[in-house]
Amino acid sequence: MTICNDMTLAAIEPDAGLAAALKLDRAGVIGEIRRSGMKGRGGAGFPTGVKWNLAAAAQGDRKFIVCNADEGEPGTFKDRVILTEWPGRVFEGMTIAGYAVGATEGILYLRGEYAYLRHGLEQCLAKRREEHLLGNDICGKTGFGFDVRIHMGAGAYVCGEETALIESLEGRRGEARNRPPFPVNTGLGGMPTIVNNVETFAWATAILARGADWFKAIGTEQSTGPKMLSVSGDVERPGVYEFPLGTPIREVLRAAGGEDAKAVVVGGASGQCVPANRFARTVSYEDVATGGAVIVFGPGRNMLDVAENFLEFFVDESCGQCTPCRIGNVKLLEGVRRLKRGECSTQQLRELRALGETMRVASKCGLGQSSPNAFLSIIEHFRREIPSRVPVTVEA
């Protein structure tokens, strides 16, 4: 079963959020989102209200609302479930954002791997147009027009990074831009653009429908609201779970049936590895931040295999424009393979760690900056497993 516990989004009354938003003025909508304290659900955790406010204040002939449905982070699939079960709440959230910042055009950037979702999404859009929830004079509000189109991605993980996504929308290679300037000022076609995750738009709808106070009461002071988690790996019940932010990892494992885990990787390939003795740590922006992926590893798993899999992923997905990421990931992968064969000297291991640290600070975009995370945290927490390895070439 894909959906594993009670989902707040299922209980949000359709279009109540949009109706509530249209009763407020623009500043009022942004104020409500700011007051909720919501941070972006894609992983980076930028405060949504601040982003919307910047885009509202920015000058531009046109403004764009982009929904980032390029869910490529390994171990993440909650956006697929949201787009399948509650696409209306996502489009509603985009419409609310359009109203708040004065944008008339929305784009859903759907990853190529999810092409089979497109038909259902187009149907949802058509229905919303019929019901005057999209188009001109939405809900009878004169002068407020907004519509959404779907743009298909073509298979590139890096396009989940917002500036790479914009490059892709403009018909270019998905190579990240330098920031600043940020997309809220200079985004698609040089115009102010909001790029938010699928889940962020869905929660924005919920915040308008139920109020910022309701949202703020859930979670912790710095990490407000519920979060959807994609749990996979060595658990009895993999799937999508909803928890308040600030929930200990142990509790997530208990719900999914993975208490005997040796380690979890939170945040996908770009996330960090948390070993069993740290399962009291919480899923939150102030502790273990995540876009939603929780990958669980049972007692028999070799964590170097995990690091190797992740680095193969990054070598393949690095866009290649900056050196630390393009070459660094290849070197880390070679290093992990050397470690696996039991051929890595202490000095080499030290150099690999230094390389990882360099990649964190010197890479141009989030992909390169976060690509050594899993490797470094695995080396840190499972160090004892590594030097004791017997070279595989030696016969027993």
Place this chain on the structure above:
Amino acid sequence: MLSTQQEQRVAEIDAIIERHGRSRSALIPILQDVQRRHDAIGDFAMQAIADRLGIHPVEVYGVVTFYAFLNEDCRGRFVIRLCRTISCDLAGRDAVANQLRNDLGIEFGGTTADGRFTLEWANCIGMCDQGPALLVNDQVFTHVTPEKVHDILSACTRAFGLHGAQEVQVR
């Protein structure tokens, strides 16, 4: 009047471009449609598209080679992409990969001699809770086992006999 195959191709590309508009931002949707029509985006198509959008063909080439789902060379009627990322790996990806190799008689990255199947790796396709997972063109298959590989391939073969790339029905 008879027209050459190239003229026909250009006419098809023109029709696709008219549908999307002659702007750079339409490039990827145009390329996706050209690929759907012609199975690949060859040099000739890249040049024609570049001419019409007023950009250098290298710009088009750069885009085609950047994205995993855009191809210069012809692929099989059914492109099978097996997810190789961590959760599918834990769930038994290697056994499925091996069965695909054995049943198709090709390696990953290859196309069968009859042009029916291309076998590729995919990075995470977002089916981590239901792995091992694979895509056949746009269609997703989950909880794939080595036994199920045979069913998927024979369903493709049956569909091929009818109308080429239509929806694949697995019993």
